[in-house]
Amino acid sequence: METVCSSAELLHASTLLSVPPTIKPRPQSVSSARRQTPQQLRQLATKRRPPSVPEDRWLAGYTKIKKLGAGGFGTVWQVIDAKTSAAFALKQIPKDDALMSSAVASAITEARVGTTLFAGVDVVGDKLRQRLPSSSAVLSTKRAPLECIAQLYRIKGDFYQGSRVYKILHRPLYLAMQENIQLLKTFLRQLISAVATLTELGVVHADIKPDNILVTSTLQPNGKRDLHLKLIDFGAAFRAASPRLSSATTPEYVPPDIHELLRTKHSANHIKLYFEDHCTPHAFDMWSVGSVFLEIAAGVPIWFAFKSRVDESAKPRLVTGLMSAPGRKPDKIALRQTYVAENLAKCLRDSPGMNVDSKRWQHGVDLLQRMLTVCPRQRISPQEALAHPFLSAL
16 A cells, blocks of 8 residues: 655555564673683573574564565564555564664654654554554555665776776666756656655654665656655654754765754754754755755765776776765764855866756756755755756756
8 A cells, every 4th residue: 555645655555663572681790600610601602692683583463575674773574464465564673772772762753754644544553552562563665676876876896096996887877867867857856845745744854865765767668767756764754843863864964054963962952942943844854855966966975985986088087975074974074065065066067977067957056056055044945946947847
């Protein structure tokens, strides 16, 4: 079952979350450990620890089909209901104490966003109201074939003039966008439409990046390529009226003003006052959309910190991601973001991606500039972006 929000599908179906019991074994005292024989200690040292998310730990009533993916907060499986054969995505949360609370908090956030976006899906609301005793339904991530970044680039090790570099290969979808800018515009319209839907509902995604955009790219017999986007992973989302910030987001796609808030670790009340005084509900996500747009325009992942070459000319340029910074330190990334925003046209001309000086790119740099406006209150809204000449023109 799918639900379409605005002109872009955000997500859907139903996802189940397997939460392990929180009962812990009684800690062993140091003195009791000393009473063990050397042989017992060796056996304990060599005993194989179970994985954080053991594949044999399972929720009764569901049949495992295949693994869909794994991340910092768990593993996602495609499953079917043993009684109804309905398809679900099931997310297992690790037992590790260090991850347990964060993983559950992320899952609860996704569940609450799910009740907002898909109020008619009873399983989501019912399980959430049961306060997650052992399992809960959360917002689904029905997987499209590939994540956006996998559709655009392939990165592999290479040697150039005796030095180790990386080679970035543009995949067919990226090459098609270079050839036909309407594909890029379709991509942006769908992504911005998803943000517009979230903004109308008062929800901030807060982690928009290529890894969280699923793209179905289909080449039709007539040579036309169709695109269909899904925005996934709402674990960092929050309501605009009660903002909260997560350090788990990817820093290169986070606005510079949010980096400053995270750096100073302000209280929840201070963060709320900051958002009320300086931000709009769309400001966070529209910067992130602009960062994705920038990445496509530049032709290199903005986070890529290693020297890489893209073109195959006689003197290929060695480039790095526009937002990359030593150690991925947020304060240094924020400085890079400000520099790129203030020198956008130059940065794009020096990049091996799109030809932003071509007639087809008329108004494109202006739209990107308005997305990457450093002042959050002046950042373009989703509705303004969709009406911008770059996207409104056929």
